[in-house]
Amino acid sequence: MAQRQQPIELFMPPNMLKAKVGGGLGGADMAAMKRAEAAMDGLKGEFADWIADDVKKLIEARARYAKTQDADSRAALLRAAHDIKGQAPTFNYPLIARVAGSLSRMIGELPPHTAVPVALVDAHVNAIQVIHKMALQDTNDKTAQALCAELDARVDDLLKAKK
């Protein structure tokens, strides 16, 4: 049997959390989940403003990156795209999430010393603006699907060439 290469201390701390909240039966609290679903429904009226705010931040980050292509502006652009990727499905904009995911992938996977092409950044941000302006929430929209596929393909090509 192989020996450990360095001493390892393995221990189980007392479960203070369980002692604090109790819950002898374990499992999900269904009543709490129902309340939370209702609370989420109550927020839906704000989602249109929230996605508009996120898109605005992305546009601002794009403008900053186009003006000065440095590590800070690139990181800000990635954060803006990454936020939209994670949140847009909740705000009922899955297509925007997909395009933002493609933009995040491009920025995140290109080596740090390789500049992110502004034209391809613009193509993604413009697509997000169009989807938002047209309020396209249906993932079956053929034109939007074709646009997403085209952006994915261009990012694939870029990453293959640069890696």
Place this chain on the structure above:
Amino acid sequence: MSGYRFDRLKILVVDDNIHMRKLVTTILQAFGVVQIYEADSGDRAWTVLRESNPDVIVLDWVMEGMSGIELVNMIRANPASPNPFVPVIMLTGHTSFEHVREARDAGINEFIAKPVSVKTMMSRLVAVIENPRPYVRTSGYFGPCRRRRGAEDYRGPERRAENAKQQAAE
């Protein structure tokens, strides 16, 4: 009904996006959590953490300045940390296997891939209450054990020490 007294919990929500913070706090409040602290950056979270000593942290990964991963490293290793064992639930748009592994290696207890849902939030909260992982201390790592089963019998190489060396070299 599980009978959890979520009203006894103190939870810190860390996210630089105000909408995501509102979404998470709304869910937690509906669960019955009363004491919810918010921070919009890793630096602010470190301050709030030391003031409030929360029972659970819900943490974003990608933030300006200190990242979620860097904050977890401080929570686990910094002598000024009020509770190195505090359960951390990472909520992130990163979804690849490599990212999940990186989060685990940094000392995350549970992982939620955005978009957040009520069901997933409940399941991860219950997981940190009901199924806490043992903790490991080595020369290069302190945090929850990555292996949920069989950790006691593990006799293989200490990969985390290698990870720590690689990170130090980078």
